[in-house]
Amino acid sequence: MKPVIVVHGGAGRIFKEREEGCRAGVARAALRGYAVLKQGGSAVDAVEEAVRSMEDDPHFNAGCGSVLNEKGEVEMDAIIMDGKNLDSGAVSAVKCIANPIKLARLVMEKTKHMLLTDHGAHLFAQAMGIPEIPGEKLITERSRERWKKNLEPDSNPEEFQKDLGTVGAVAIDSGGNVACATSTGGLSNKMIGRVGDTACIGSGGYADNHSGATSTTGHGESIMKVVLARLILYHMEQGMSPEVAADTALDYMKTRVGGLGGVIVVNKAGEWAARFSTKQMSWATVKDDNLHYGIYAEEKHIKSVVEALASEREGF
Numbered sequence: 569m570k571p572v573i574v575v576h577g578g579a580g581r582i583f584k585e586r587e588e589g590c591r592a593g594v595a596r597a598a599l600r601g602y603a604v605l606k607q608g609g610s611a612v613d614a615v616e617e618a619v620r621s622m623e624d625d626p627h628f629n630a631g632c633g634s635v636l637n638e639k640g641e642v643e644m645d646a647i648i649m650d651g652k653n654l655d656s657g658a659v660s661a662v663k664c665i666a667n668p669i670k671l672a673r674l675v676m677e678k679t680k681h682m683l684l685t686d687h688g689a690h691l692f693a694q695a696m697g698i699p700e701i702p703g704e705k706l707i708t709e710r711s712r713e714r715w716k717k718n719l720e721p722d723s724n725p726e727e728f729q730k731d732l733g734t735v736g737a738v739a740i741d742s743g744g745n746v747a748c749a750t751s752t753g754g755l756s757n758k759m760i761g762r763v764g765d766t767a768c769i770g771s772g773g774y775a776d777n778h779s780g781a782t783s784t785t786g787h788g789e790s791i792m793k794v795v796l797a798r799l800i801l802y803h804m805e806q807g808m809s810p811e812v813a814a815d816t817a818l819d820y821m822k823t824r825v826g827g828l829g830g831v832i833v834v835n836k837a838g839e840w841a842a843r844f845s846t847k848q849m850s851w852a853t854v855k856d857d858n859l860h861y862g863i864y865a866e867e868k869h870i871k872s873v874v875e876a877l878a879s880e881r882e883g884f
Contacts, residue, residue, distance in 0.1 A: 571605035577850035579830030611747035634753020651746035651775035736783030764788025786829020
């Protein structure tokens with residue numbers, strides 16, 4: 569099986585001045601994940617590496633760059649899933665760690681549980697030796713400005729939810745195993761303790777070697793109502809291609825609950841899709857040593873991995 573990785577940096581509206589940074593960020597993440605696969609790494613290793621790369625990139629609403637809750641703090645959610653045995657680990661409402669996806673993987677591999685939240689996740693992170701960082705280190709000027717704006721009496725927080733960048737990755741490795749990973753800072757000015765779709769298995773992501781893997785982004789409450797990730801795999805189990813399955817599920821979410829979003833998908837044959845019902849979604853994939861990436865519906869840039877790595881060194 570030829571390895572494939574697909575990543576997204578969130579569906580919604582991407583402001584002009586942030587487009588290049590988002591394109592470069594997803595391309596970098598896809599290249600890093602693909603390097604893991606090419607060296608014989610597992611799909612789980614690859615999606616963790618890709619998502620970690622985006623958590624460290626302030627362009628995205630995950631890790632450093634996460635949006636703030638109503639109290640002005642960062643609370644993050646993440647999930648990872650192994651399609652080989654349906655093992656999964658997730659964390660929700662975690663604070664003061666740089667890479668929630670790493671903690672989610674430790675939940676999967678070092679506990680009998682699938683989801684740890686808030687204080688319990690914090691205690692587990694300490695037990696696992698994950699370094700704690702000051703919460704301020706995760707806060708960007710942009711997130712703070714957005715938070716302040718949403719506190720104004722005449723503000724419309726809904727308007728500001730449209731350019732949020734949950735991050736995710738799906739992959740298939742040379743052994744035919746699939747995996748998914750998703751990480752987010754959630755909704756701007758959300759209630760303290762709010763958990764969205766990301767940490768919920770079947771909503772924020774799902775992976776099963778029998779069908780494929782998907783990671784979602786968009787309006788979390790809508791995604792949870794239709795269990796979007798699992799719905800896409802169900803459609804593929806009925807014989808749909810990744811693209812048709814993704815479009816069918818996104819259309820259902822839009823017509824049934826009025827929700828918009830985006831998804832990345834890979835099936836067990838290594839076919840992939842990146843689809844969205846929002847105005848934009850930053851995405852990238854690497855297959856057959858070629859990098860594909862874009863933001864707009866009809867946009868697709870293609871570079872060889874060699875060329876892409878060279879331009880990454882030059883800053884894209």
